[in-house]
Amino acid sequence: MTLNLTDLNGQIAAVTGAGQGVGREVALHFARSGARAVIVNDFYAERAQAVVREIEALGVKGVAAVCDVTDEAQVKAVFAQAAREAGGSIDILVNNAGNSGVNPDPEARKHFWEVGEAAWNSFIRVNFYGVINCTAAVVPGMIEKKAGRLITIISDAGRVGEPNLEIYSGAKAGAAGFMRGAARALGRYNITANCVAISATATPAIAARLEADPDRTKKMLSNYVIRRVGKPEDVANMVLFLASGSSSWVTGQTYPVNGGFSFNL
Template structure:
Protein backbone atom coordinates (compact mmCIF):
# COMPACT_ATOMS: atom_id res chain seq x y z
CA UNK A 1 0.00 0.00 0.00
CA UNK A 2 1.39 3.37 -1.01
CA UNK A 3 2.02 5.81 1.82
CA UNK A 4 0.77 8.52 -0.56
CA UNK A 5 -2.56 6.80 -1.28
CA UNK A 6 -5.20 9.49 -0.89
CA UNK A 7 -7.98 6.90 -0.83
CA UNK A 8 -10.71 8.95 -2.51
CA UNK A 9 -10.19 12.01 -0.31
CA UNK A 10 -11.90 15.14 -1.62
CA UNK A 11 -9.31 17.86 -2.30
CA UNK A 12 -9.70 21.47 -3.39
CA UNK A 13 -6.77 23.13 -5.16
CA UNK A 14 -7.12 26.88 -5.65
CA UNK A 15 -5.57 28.60 -8.66
CA UNK A 16 -5.30 25.19 -10.34
CA UNK A 17 -5.96 26.27 -13.91
CA UNK A 18 -2.28 26.41 -14.81
CA UNK A 19 1.27 26.14 -13.52
CA UNK A 20 1.92 24.73 -10.08
CA UNK A 21 -1.77 24.45 -9.23
CA UNK A 22 -2.45 22.37 -12.32
CA UNK A 23 0.37 19.99 -11.44
CA UNK A 24 -0.85 19.72 -7.85
CA UNK A 25 -4.34 18.83 -9.05
CA UNK A 26 -3.03 16.22 -11.51
CA UNK A 27 -0.74 14.62 -8.92
CA UNK A 28 -3.36 14.49 -6.17
CA UNK A 29 -5.80 12.88 -8.61
CA UNK A 30 -3.16 10.36 -9.71
CA UNK A 31 -2.86 9.29 -6.05
CA UNK A 32 -6.59 8.72 -5.69
CA UNK A 33 -8.03 12.07 -4.65
CA UNK A 34 -11.28 13.43 -5.98
CA UNK A 35 -10.22 16.93 -7.01
CA UNK A 36 -12.04 20.23 -7.15
CA UNK A 37 -10.09 22.30 -9.66
CA UNK A 38 -10.58 25.94 -8.77
CA UNK A 39 -9.58 28.93 -10.83
CA UNK A 40 -10.73 32.51 -11.34
CA UNK A 41 -11.16 31.60 -15.02
CA UNK A 42 -13.61 28.71 -15.42
CA UNK A 43 -12.27 27.68 -18.83
CA UNK A 44 -8.82 27.02 -17.37
CA UNK A 45 -10.24 24.99 -14.49
CA UNK A 46 -12.43 23.03 -16.90
CA UNK A 47 -9.46 22.06 -19.05
CA UNK A 48 -7.51 20.71 -16.08
CA UNK A 49 -10.54 18.82 -14.73
CA UNK A 50 -10.95 17.28 -18.18
CA UNK A 51 -7.32 16.15 -18.14
CA UNK A 52 -7.91 14.39 -14.84
CA UNK A 53 -11.09 12.69 -15.98
CA UNK A 54 -9.51 11.62 -19.27
CA UNK A 55 -6.72 9.98 -17.25
CA UNK A 56 -9.28 7.99 -15.26
CA UNK A 57 -9.58 10.24 -12.21
CA UNK A 58 -12.41 12.19 -10.65
CA UNK A 59 -12.60 15.97 -10.84
CA UNK A 60 -14.91 18.92 -11.21
CA UNK A 61 -14.12 22.52 -12.14
CA UNK A 62 -15.35 25.35 -9.92
CA UNK A 63 -14.93 29.04 -10.61
CA UNK A 64 -14.37 31.21 -7.54
CA UNK A 65 -12.39 34.28 -6.54
CA UNK A 66 -10.55 33.25 -3.38
CA UNK A 67 -10.89 36.77 -1.96
CA UNK A 68 -14.70 36.52 -2.14
CA UNK A 69 -15.76 34.74 1.06
CA UNK A 70 -19.30 34.04 -0.15
CA UNK A 71 -18.00 32.52 -3.38
CA UNK A 72 -15.48 30.43 -1.47
CA UNK A 73 -18.15 29.18 0.93
CA UNK A 74 -20.25 28.14 -2.05
CA UNK A 75 -17.27 26.21 -3.44
CA UNK A 76 -16.85 24.34 -0.14
CA UNK A 77 -20.54 23.44 -0.04
CA UNK A 78 -20.44 22.22 -3.63
CA UNK A 79 -17.42 20.05 -2.83
CA UNK A 80 -19.30 18.33 0.00
CA UNK A 81 -22.47 18.03 -2.09
CA UNK A 82 -20.50 16.45 -4.96
CA UNK A 83 -18.04 14.22 -3.10
CA UNK A 84 -19.52 13.81 0.39
CA UNK A 85 -16.53 15.17 2.30
CA UNK A 86 -13.96 17.96 2.30
CA UNK A 87 -10.65 16.41 3.30
CA UNK A 88 -7.89 18.55 1.78
CA UNK A 89 -7.58 22.25 0.97
CA UNK A 90 -4.53 23.42 -0.94
CA UNK A 91 -4.24 27.22 -1.00
CA UNK A 92 -2.20 27.63 -4.16
CA UNK A 93 -3.65 30.80 -5.74
CA UNK A 94 -1.11 33.57 -5.42
CA UNK A 95 1.07 36.26 -7.01
CA UNK A 96 -0.99 39.30 -8.02
CA UNK A 97 -4.17 37.34 -8.52
CA UNK A 98 -6.13 36.90 -11.72
CA UNK A 99 -5.30 40.26 -13.31
CA UNK A 100 -1.66 41.18 -12.65
CA UNK A 101 -0.47 44.69 -13.37
CA UNK A 102 1.68 45.31 -16.44
CA UNK A 103 3.13 48.52 -14.97
CA UNK A 104 6.86 48.59 -14.19
CA UNK A 105 7.54 47.89 -10.51
CA UNK A 106 8.16 50.88 -8.24
CA UNK A 107 10.05 51.16 -4.94
CA UNK A 108 7.66 50.08 -2.18
CA UNK A 109 7.78 53.56 -0.60
CA UNK A 110 6.25 54.96 -3.78
CA UNK A 111 3.32 52.52 -3.79
CA UNK A 112 -0.21 52.98 -2.47
CA UNK A 113 -2.78 50.84 -0.64
CA UNK A 114 -4.26 50.00 -4.04
CA UNK A 115 -0.91 48.49 -5.04
CA UNK A 116 -0.65 46.59 -1.75
CA UNK A 117 -4.11 45.12 -2.14
CA UNK A 118 -3.10 43.28 -5.33
CA UNK A 119 -0.50 41.35 -3.34
CA UNK A 120 -2.26 41.00 -0.01
CA UNK A 121 -5.67 40.13 -1.44
CA UNK A 122 -4.93 36.71 -2.88
CA UNK A 123 -1.81 35.79 -0.89
CA UNK A 124 -3.14 36.59 2.59
CA UNK A 125 -6.85 37.39 2.60
CA UNK A 126 -7.55 34.62 0.09
CA UNK A 127 -5.86 32.07 2.34
CA UNK A 128 -7.81 33.30 5.36
CA UNK A 129 -11.09 33.16 3.41
CA UNK A 130 -10.55 29.62 2.14
CA UNK A 131 -9.47 28.25 5.53
CA UNK A 132 -12.36 30.03 7.24
CA UNK A 133 -14.83 28.48 4.80
CA UNK A 134 -13.33 24.97 4.92
CA UNK A 135 -12.90 24.67 8.69
CA UNK A 136 -16.56 24.04 9.71
CA UNK A 137 -16.76 21.02 7.39
CA UNK A 138 -13.47 19.61 8.65
CA UNK A 139 -14.37 20.17 12.31
CA UNK A 140 -17.66 18.36 11.78
CA UNK A 141 -15.91 15.31 10.31
CA UNK A 142 -13.04 15.58 12.85
CA UNK A 143 -10.29 15.46 10.23
CA UNK A 144 -8.67 17.52 7.49
CA UNK A 145 -5.52 18.76 5.80
CA UNK A 146 -4.89 22.47 5.25
CA UNK A 147 -1.90 23.23 3.02
CA UNK A 148 -0.78 26.68 1.87
CA UNK A 149 1.81 27.36 -0.81
CA UNK A 150 3.93 30.30 0.25
CA UNK A 151 7.24 31.63 -1.05
CA UNK A 152 10.77 31.76 0.26
CA UNK A 153 10.22 35.50 -0.06
CA UNK A 154 7.97 35.14 2.98
CA UNK A 155 10.65 33.21 4.89
CA UNK A 156 13.77 35.24 4.17
CA UNK A 157 12.50 38.44 2.54
CA UNK A 158 13.10 39.53 -1.04
CA UNK A 159 14.06 42.99 -2.25
CA UNK A 160 11.68 44.46 -4.80
CA UNK A 161 8.65 42.42 -3.70
CA UNK A 162 8.34 43.60 -0.11
CA UNK A 163 4.54 43.57 0.15
CA UNK A 164 4.34 40.15 -1.50
CA UNK A 165 6.93 38.91 1.01
CA UNK A 166 4.82 40.30 3.83
CA UNK A 167 1.66 38.67 2.50
CA UNK A 168 3.30 35.26 2.28
CA UNK A 169 4.84 35.63 5.74
CA UNK A 170 1.41 36.59 7.06
CA UNK A 171 -0.14 33.50 5.51
CA UNK A 172 2.50 31.31 7.18
CA UNK A 173 1.83 32.94 10.57
CA UNK A 174 -1.90 32.46 10.10
CA UNK A 175 -1.40 28.78 9.30
CA UNK A 176 0.73 28.25 12.42
CA UNK A 177 -2.01 29.75 14.57
CA UNK A 178 -4.64 27.66 12.80
CA UNK A 179 -2.58 24.54 13.50
CA UNK A 180 -2.70 25.28 17.24
CA UNK A 181 -6.44 25.89 17.15
CA UNK A 182 -7.48 22.91 15.03
CA UNK A 183 -5.11 20.17 16.12
CA UNK A 184 -7.66 18.86 18.64
CA UNK A 185 -9.94 18.06 15.70
CA UNK A 186 -7.28 16.04 13.86
CA UNK A 187 -6.89 18.86 11.34
CA UNK A 188 -3.33 19.68 10.32
CA UNK A 189 -2.15 23.00 8.86
CA UNK A 190 1.18 23.35 7.06
CA UNK A 191 2.92 25.51 4.47
CA UNK A 192 5.20 24.67 1.56
CA UNK A 193 7.66 27.48 0.74
CA UNK A 194 8.87 27.52 -2.86
CA UNK A 195 11.46 29.49 -4.79
CA UNK A 196 11.49 30.48 -8.48
CA UNK A 197 9.55 27.86 -10.42
CA UNK A 198 9.14 27.57 -14.19
CA UNK A 199 5.43 28.24 -14.55
CA UNK A 200 3.70 29.73 -17.62
CA UNK A 201 4.10 33.14 -15.95
CA UNK A 202 7.74 32.88 -14.85
CA UNK A 203 9.29 30.80 -17.65
CA UNK A 204 8.85 33.43 -20.42
CA UNK A 205 10.43 36.10 -18.21
CA UNK A 206 13.48 33.95 -17.55
CA UNK A 207 13.77 32.94 -21.21
CA UNK A 208 13.70 36.59 -22.30
CA UNK A 209 16.37 37.86 -19.94
CA UNK A 210 20.12 37.91 -20.73
CA UNK A 211 21.93 34.61 -20.01
CA UNK A 212 24.27 36.31 -17.56
CA UNK A 213 21.25 37.40 -15.48
CA UNK A 214 20.02 33.83 -15.31
CA UNK A 215 23.50 32.64 -14.36
CA UNK A 216 23.65 35.12 -11.47
CA UNK A 217 20.24 34.05 -10.25
CA UNK A 218 21.12 30.37 -10.33
CA UNK A 219 24.25 30.99 -8.27
CA UNK A 220 21.90 31.48 -5.32
CA UNK A 221 20.64 27.89 -5.67
CA UNK A 222 22.61 24.91 -4.34
CA UNK A 223 20.88 22.78 -6.99
CA UNK A 224 21.71 24.87 -10.04
CA UNK A 225 18.31 25.02 -11.70
CA UNK A 226 14.94 26.66 -11.22
CA UNK A 227 12.07 24.65 -9.86
CA UNK A 228 9.49 22.76 -11.88
CA UNK A 229 5.83 22.34 -10.84
CA UNK A 230 6.37 18.61 -10.28
CA UNK A 231 9.07 19.43 -7.72
CA UNK A 232 6.37 20.80 -5.42
CA UNK A 233 3.62 18.24 -5.93
CA UNK A 234 5.36 15.38 -4.09
CA UNK A 235 5.53 17.11 -0.72
CA UNK A 236 2.00 18.48 -1.08
CA UNK A 237 0.75 14.95 -1.75
CA UNK A 238 2.51 13.73 1.39
CA UNK A 239 0.96 16.52 3.47
CA UNK A 240 -2.46 15.66 2.04
CA UNK A 241 -2.10 11.98 2.97
CA UNK A 242 -2.61 10.08 6.21
CA UNK A 243 1.16 9.72 6.43
CA UNK A 244 1.39 13.34 7.62
CA UNK A 245 -1.09 12.97 10.49
CA UNK A 246 1.51 14.06 13.11
CA UNK A 247 2.95 16.95 11.07
CA UNK A 248 1.42 20.35 11.69
CA UNK A 249 2.26 24.03 12.14
CA UNK A 250 5.34 23.77 9.92
CA UNK A 251 6.73 25.50 6.84
CA UNK A 252 8.63 23.10 4.58
CA UNK A 253 10.96 24.67 1.98
CA UNK A 254 11.05 23.14 -1.50
CA UNK A 255 13.52 25.54 -3.04
CA UNK A 256 16.60 23.92 -4.58
CA UNK A 257 18.70 25.17 -1.68
CA UNK A 258 17.86 28.86 -2.23
CA UNK A 259 17.72 29.09 1.56
CA UNK A 260 18.19 26.63 4.39
CA UNK A 261 16.11 26.04 7.51
CA UNK A 262 16.32 23.94 10.67
Protein backbone atom coordinates (compact mmCIF):
# COMPACT_ATOMS: atom_id res chain seq x y z
CA MET A 1 0.00 0.00 0.00
CA THR A 2 1.31 3.46 -0.91
CA LEU A 3 0.76 6.26 1.59
CA ASN A 4 -0.12 9.58 -0.04
CA LEU A 5 1.07 12.28 2.35
CA THR A 6 -0.75 15.04 0.50
CA ASP A 7 -4.16 13.41 0.07
CA LEU A 8 -6.86 15.99 0.82
CA ASN A 9 -9.29 13.27 1.90
CA GLY A 10 -12.47 14.62 0.36
CA GLN A 11 -12.20 18.19 1.61
CA ILE A 12 -13.66 21.29 -0.04
CA ALA A 13 -11.09 23.86 -1.17
CA ALA A 14 -11.46 27.43 -2.42
CA VAL A 15 -8.76 29.25 -4.39
CA THR A 16 -8.97 32.97 -5.17
CA GLY A 17 -7.68 34.43 -8.42
CA ALA A 18 -7.73 30.89 -9.79
CA GLY A 19 -8.69 31.63 -13.36
CA GLN A 20 -5.08 31.45 -14.54
CA GLY A 21 -1.46 31.15 -13.44
CA VAL A 22 -0.59 29.99 -9.94
CA GLY A 23 -4.20 29.90 -8.75
CA ARG A 24 -5.28 27.67 -11.62
CA GLU A 25 -2.43 25.26 -10.96
CA VAL A 26 -3.24 25.13 -7.24
CA ALA A 27 -6.88 24.34 -8.05
CA LEU A 28 -5.85 21.54 -10.41
CA HIS A 29 -3.35 20.16 -7.87
CA PHE A 30 -6.17 19.98 -5.34
CA ALA A 31 -8.46 18.23 -7.82
CA ARG A 32 -5.77 15.65 -8.53
CA SER A 33 -5.08 15.11 -4.82
CA GLY A 34 -8.34 13.94 -3.35
CA ALA A 35 -10.38 17.12 -2.91
CA ARG A 36 -14.15 16.53 -3.00
CA ALA A 37 -14.80 19.90 -4.61
CA VAL A 38 -12.74 22.92 -5.68
CA ILE A 39 -14.22 26.42 -5.68
CA VAL A 40 -12.60 28.59 -8.35
CA ASN A 41 -12.76 32.31 -7.64
CA ASP A 42 -11.97 34.87 -10.28
CA PHE A 43 -13.24 38.33 -11.22
CA TYR A 44 -13.79 37.11 -14.79
CA ALA A 45 -16.53 34.49 -15.17
CA GLU A 46 -15.08 32.97 -18.34
CA ARG A 47 -11.74 32.29 -16.62
CA ALA A 48 -13.37 30.69 -13.59
CA GLN A 49 -15.66 28.54 -15.71
CA ALA A 50 -12.78 27.36 -17.93
CA VAL A 51 -10.88 26.09 -14.86
CA VAL A 52 -14.06 24.50 -13.49
CA ARG A 53 -14.29 22.50 -16.72
CA GLU A 54 -10.69 21.33 -16.28
CA ILE A 55 -11.43 20.27 -12.70
CA GLU A 56 -14.56 18.37 -13.69
CA ALA A 57 -12.64 16.59 -16.44
CA LEU A 58 -10.60 15.11 -13.57
CA GLY A 59 -13.78 13.73 -11.99
CA VAL A 60 -14.00 16.34 -9.22
CA LYS A 61 -16.79 18.84 -8.62
CA GLY A 62 -15.84 22.37 -9.61
CA VAL A 63 -17.72 25.51 -8.62
CA ALA A 64 -17.20 28.98 -10.10
CA ALA A 65 -17.27 31.82 -7.55
CA VAL A 66 -17.17 35.04 -9.53
CA CYS A 67 -16.54 38.13 -7.40
CA ASP A 68 -14.12 40.91 -6.58
CA VAL A 69 -12.24 39.90 -3.43
CA THR A 70 -12.00 43.56 -2.37
CA ASP A 71 -15.79 43.72 -1.87
CA GLU A 72 -16.54 42.25 1.57
CA ALA A 73 -20.30 41.83 1.14
CA GLN A 74 -19.89 40.30 -2.31
CA VAL A 75 -17.25 37.87 -1.06
CA LYS A 76 -19.41 36.63 1.81
CA ALA A 77 -22.47 36.14 -0.40
CA VAL A 78 -20.62 34.45 -3.27
CA PHE A 79 -18.52 32.21 -1.04
CA ALA A 80 -21.60 31.11 0.92
CA GLN A 81 -23.41 30.20 -2.31
CA ALA A 82 -20.34 28.40 -3.67
CA ALA A 83 -20.03 26.37 -0.46
CA ARG A 84 -23.68 25.31 -0.77
CA GLU A 85 -23.06 24.22 -4.37
CA ALA A 86 -19.94 22.33 -3.29
CA GLY A 87 -21.91 20.45 -0.66
CA GLY A 88 -20.49 21.79 2.60
CA SER A 89 -18.41 24.47 4.26
CA ILE A 90 -14.94 25.34 2.99
CA ASP A 91 -12.10 23.36 4.58
CA ILE A 92 -9.17 24.95 2.73
CA LEU A 93 -8.76 28.55 1.58
CA VAL A 94 -5.94 29.73 -0.65
CA ASN A 95 -5.70 33.52 -0.90
CA ASN A 96 -3.99 33.85 -4.26
CA ALA A 97 -5.67 36.89 -5.85
CA GLY A 98 -3.15 39.72 -5.93
CA ASN A 99 -1.01 41.98 -8.08
CA SER A 100 -2.74 45.37 -8.57
CA GLY A 101 -6.32 44.18 -8.81
CA VAL A 102 -8.76 44.21 -11.69
CA ASN A 103 -8.75 47.99 -12.21
CA PRO A 104 -5.20 49.11 -11.36
CA ASP A 105 -4.35 52.76 -11.21
CA PRO A 106 -2.04 53.52 -14.17
CA GLU A 107 0.44 55.13 -11.76
CA ALA A 108 0.51 52.22 -9.28
CA ARG A 109 4.08 51.22 -10.18
CA LYS A 110 5.59 54.63 -9.60
CA HIS A 111 7.42 55.44 -6.35
CA PHE A 112 4.92 55.91 -3.54
CA TRP A 113 5.95 59.53 -2.91
CA GLU A 114 5.18 60.44 -6.52
CA VAL A 115 1.56 59.30 -6.35
CA GLY A 116 -1.26 59.18 -3.81
CA GLU A 117 -4.00 57.12 -2.23
CA ALA A 118 -5.71 55.98 -5.42
CA ALA A 119 -2.51 54.40 -6.71
CA TRP A 120 -1.64 52.94 -3.31
CA ASN A 121 -5.06 51.33 -3.05
CA SER A 122 -4.49 49.39 -6.27
CA PHE A 123 -2.18 47.20 -4.22
CA ILE A 124 -3.59 47.52 -0.70
CA ARG A 125 -7.19 46.60 -1.52
CA VAL A 126 -6.52 43.29 -3.25
CA ASN A 127 -3.35 42.13 -1.47
CA PHE A 128 -4.39 43.08 2.07
CA TYR A 129 -8.13 43.67 2.34
CA GLY A 130 -8.85 40.91 -0.18
CA VAL A 131 -7.06 38.42 2.06
CA ILE A 132 -8.98 39.62 5.13
CA ASN A 133 -12.34 39.53 3.33
CA CYS A 134 -11.95 35.98 2.06
CA THR A 135 -10.53 34.68 5.32
CA ALA A 136 -13.36 36.25 7.32
CA ALA A 137 -15.87 34.58 5.00
CA VAL A 138 -14.62 31.03 5.64
CA VAL A 139 -13.34 31.07 9.22
CA PRO A 140 -16.73 30.70 10.99
CA GLY A 141 -17.34 27.40 9.19
CA MET A 142 -13.85 26.19 10.07
CA ILE A 143 -14.35 27.10 13.73
CA GLU A 144 -17.62 25.16 13.76
CA LYS A 145 -15.85 22.06 12.39
CA LYS A 146 -12.73 22.70 14.48
CA ALA A 147 -10.49 22.22 11.45
CA GLY A 148 -9.19 24.22 8.54
CA ARG A 149 -6.29 25.39 6.43
CA LEU A 150 -5.62 29.04 5.51
CA ILE A 151 -2.84 29.69 2.99
CA THR A 152 -1.93 33.08 1.54
CA ILE A 153 0.34 33.63 -1.44
CA ILE A 154 2.58 36.61 -0.77
CA SER A 155 5.69 37.83 -2.56
CA ASP A 156 9.35 38.04 -1.71
CA ALA A 157 8.73 41.79 -2.10
CA GLY A 158 6.93 41.52 1.23
CA ARG A 159 9.99 39.94 2.82
CA VAL A 160 12.87 41.95 1.33
CA GLY A 161 11.21 45.04 -0.21
CA GLU A 162 11.16 46.12 -3.83
CA PRO A 163 11.77 49.59 -5.32
CA ASN A 164 8.87 51.00 -7.35
CA LEU A 165 6.72 48.42 -5.53
CA GLU A 166 6.93 49.87 -2.03
CA ILE A 167 3.17 49.78 -1.41
CA TYR A 168 2.87 46.29 -2.89
CA SER A 169 5.73 45.19 -0.62
CA GLY A 170 3.94 46.65 2.39
CA ALA A 171 0.59 45.09 1.48
CA LYS A 172 2.15 41.65 1.10
CA ALA A 173 4.02 42.05 4.40
CA GLY A 174 0.73 43.11 5.97
CA ALA A 175 -0.99 40.00 4.66
CA ALA A 176 1.75 37.85 6.19
CA GLY A 177 1.36 39.64 9.53
CA PHE A 178 -2.39 39.13 9.38
CA MET A 179 -1.88 35.41 8.79
CA ARG A 180 0.47 35.16 11.78
CA GLY A 181 -2.18 36.82 13.93
CA ALA A 182 -4.82 34.46 12.55
CA ALA A 183 -2.57 31.50 13.35
CA ARG A 184 -2.42 32.54 17.01
CA ALA A 185 -6.15 33.24 17.20
CA LEU A 186 -7.30 30.07 15.45
CA GLY A 187 -4.84 27.39 16.52
CA ARG A 188 -7.12 26.32 19.37
CA TYR A 189 -9.65 25.28 16.71
CA ASN A 190 -7.14 23.17 14.79
CA ILE A 191 -6.98 25.79 12.04
CA THR A 192 -3.56 26.54 10.59
CA ALA A 193 -2.55 29.74 8.77
CA ASN A 194 0.59 29.99 6.64
CA CYS A 195 2.04 31.93 3.71
CA VAL A 196 3.99 31.02 0.60
CA ALA A 197 6.32 33.78 -0.65
CA ILE A 198 7.09 33.63 -4.35
CA SER A 199 9.39 35.46 -6.73
CA ALA A 200 9.34 35.63 -10.55
CA THR A 201 6.90 32.92 -11.62
CA ALA A 202 5.74 32.24 -15.17
CA THR A 203 2.15 33.36 -14.91
CA PRO A 204 0.70 34.50 -18.28
CA ALA A 205 1.44 38.19 -17.69
CA ILE A 206 4.96 37.68 -16.34
CA ALA A 207 5.86 35.08 -18.97
CA ALA A 208 4.90 37.53 -21.73
CA ARG A 209 7.07 40.28 -20.24
CA LEU A 210 10.05 37.96 -19.84
CA GLU A 211 9.79 36.62 -23.38
CA ALA A 212 9.63 40.16 -24.76
CA ASP A 213 12.99 41.13 -23.21
CA PRO A 214 15.46 38.17 -23.10
CA ASP A 215 18.40 40.36 -22.02
CA ARG A 216 16.51 41.76 -19.06
CA THR A 217 15.36 38.25 -18.14
CA LYS A 218 18.94 36.96 -18.20
CA LYS A 219 20.05 39.82 -15.95
CA MET A 220 17.17 39.18 -13.56
CA LEU A 221 17.96 35.48 -13.31
CA SER A 222 21.52 36.27 -12.23
CA ASN A 223 19.95 37.10 -8.83
CA TYR A 224 18.60 33.56 -8.47
CA VAL A 225 20.60 30.59 -7.18
CA ILE A 226 18.51 28.28 -9.37
CA ARG A 227 18.68 30.13 -12.65
CA ARG A 228 15.25 29.65 -14.07
CA VAL A 229 11.90 31.34 -13.71
CA GLY A 230 9.51 29.64 -11.32
CA LYS A 231 6.64 27.54 -12.61
CA PRO A 232 3.09 27.63 -11.20
CA GLU A 233 3.50 24.01 -10.18
CA ASP A 234 6.52 24.90 -8.03
CA VAL A 235 4.21 27.05 -5.92
CA ALA A 236 1.30 24.61 -6.07
CA ASN A 237 3.46 21.82 -4.64
CA MET A 238 4.15 23.83 -1.48
CA VAL A 239 0.53 24.96 -1.20
CA LEU A 240 -0.65 21.36 -1.45
CA PHE A 241 1.66 20.36 1.42
CA LEU A 242 0.31 23.19 3.60
CA ALA A 243 -3.27 22.22 2.72
CA SER A 244 -2.77 18.57 3.59
CA GLY A 245 -2.70 16.65 6.83
CA SER A 246 1.08 16.42 6.54
CA SER A 247 1.34 20.03 7.77
CA SER A 248 -0.99 19.70 10.77
CA TRP A 249 1.64 21.01 13.21
CA VAL A 250 2.82 23.88 11.00
CA THR A 251 1.28 27.31 11.48
CA GLY A 252 2.18 31.00 11.45
CA GLN A 253 5.01 30.46 8.97
CA THR A 254 6.09 31.90 5.63
CA TYR A 255 7.73 29.52 3.15
CA PRO A 256 9.75 31.06 0.29
CA VAL A 257 9.39 29.25 -3.04
CA ASN A 258 11.76 31.47 -4.95
CA GLY A 259 14.69 29.65 -6.58
CA GLY A 260 17.03 31.12 -3.97
CA PHE A 261 16.28 34.77 -4.76
CA SER A 262 16.41 35.36 -1.01
CA PHE A 263 17.16 33.10 1.91
CA ASN A 264 15.23 32.63 5.13
CA LEU A 265 16.25 31.37 8.56
